[in-house]
Amino acid sequence: DADVTQTPRNRITKTGKRIMLECSQTKGHDRMYWYRQDPGLGLRLIYYSFDVKDINKGEISDGYSVSRQAQAKFSLSLESAIPNQTALYFCATSIPNSGRPKPHPDTQYFGPGTRLTVL
């Protein structure tokens, strides 16, 4: 089973609709992230959360909101979807650098992605 899961995997919606993308993880990581990926622009950070009570804006948070319901769950909402929010959305997790052995510093583990189309 995948350690980081995203639902739905694909979604087509209309302009103005409210959409929620969900992310769950079984890795036990404290840190979770939401990115969007667009052709030619790479991955851009929308929001991130270092624990349940910590939410931070990324570089492109306008038009998005998030909720960290539990350590294992981090949801991304589009309150009123618009066509330029059509993209591939990834959730990711990581653990902090200090106080643990780790295979690689700052490794992030990504979910399989949600392809969102806003018409």
Add this chain to the structure above:
Amino acid sequence: RKEVEQDPGPFNVPEGATVAFNCTYSNSASQSFFWYRQDCRKEPKLLMSVYSSGNEDGRFTAQLNRASQYISLLIRDSKLSDSATYLCVVNNFGNEKLTFGTGTRLTIIP
């Protein structure tokens, strides 16, 4: 100037050849460097970290040049399964956020 820049390619390389990519970064305070691999329509996955002394993992070699602010990835004896997009990723000191390049697309030709 983008914080992390890569040649988007595509690089079309015959099987068995050696191929190298470079990536430049603009923030001299950057501390951690990585190469991630992304297959078509899939999530990115860590390929290897890049250490100051250079490091090797099988057919893959990563190098860091702090003076010129670039990192490189060398793939020897390329396989068909190496076809993917390679993302250059940078992290700044004390900052758990990663900055991703737009990726270099590699296709290995039989």
